[in-house]
Amino acid sequence: MELKGKVALVTGASRGIGRAIALRLAQAGADIALIYASNGQAAQEAAGQVEALGVRALALRADVSDFAQAQAAYAQVKEALGAPDILVNNAGITRDGLAMRMSQADFDRVVQVNLNGAFYLTRAALPDFVRRRSGRIINITSVSGLDGNPGQANYAASKAGLVGLTKALAREVAPRGITVNAVAPGFVDTDMTAAMNPDTLAQALKLVPMGRAAQPQEIAGAVAFLAGPDAGYITGQVLRVDGGM
Secondary structure, three states: OOOOOOOOEEEOOOOOHHHHHHHHHHHOOOEEEEEEEEOHHHHHHHHHHOOOOOOOEEEEEEEOOHHHHHHHHHHHHHHHOOOOOEEEEEEOOOEEEEEHHHOOOHHHHHHHHHHHHHHHHHHHHHHHHHOOOOOEEEEEOOHHHHHHOOOOOHHHHHHHHHHHHHHHHHHHHHHHHHHEEEEEOEEOOOOHHOOOOOOHHHHHOOOOOOOEEEEEEHHHHHHHHHOHHHOOEEEEEEEEEEEOO
């Protein structure tokens, strides 16, 4: 229960990696705010799983790509659970396609959710973190943002932007006792990969020395480490969880 008494805010928490992170932090004793975009039923189920672990849970719907909604969601979490100690920016979407055919709307929307959304919630949390002189910010990026991936110019750009945001923020706020790190998953067994063409996925997994996709819980374990007391002197880092890619 190393996070007992802490409050964690996790975006994109209704399913997949986000839900696994919420549950892992709850197992460590943190109260959890779950921010979701549209799937209210899944979010309430996740909140129920969190509460079953003996901690408080709050599920809130918000479009994190909208600055006002992100600010309002943070304020609601603060009022209901207290000011967060841990912020996990996990919300993300894909709209894949070759760059020469990609619409402006598809490029903009992915960047707005994946990158702008992370900044907006970070901007909301920083005054409390700075005032308290402590806090953990963990951004979920991707190996696509580090290595690139054909057909994902928008996604790769947004995730690469998260790496830059992580490193810049880490330098800004380290004197205040705040750490900022990123986790870069490879292929993970989620709804997103399940929607891939099976042949494409099989070819992609051949690039993974471990020969399989990660489970969401394996990503959540890395996040829990960075949120916990043993990572107090780690900041500005990108932890790849990619099976050796």
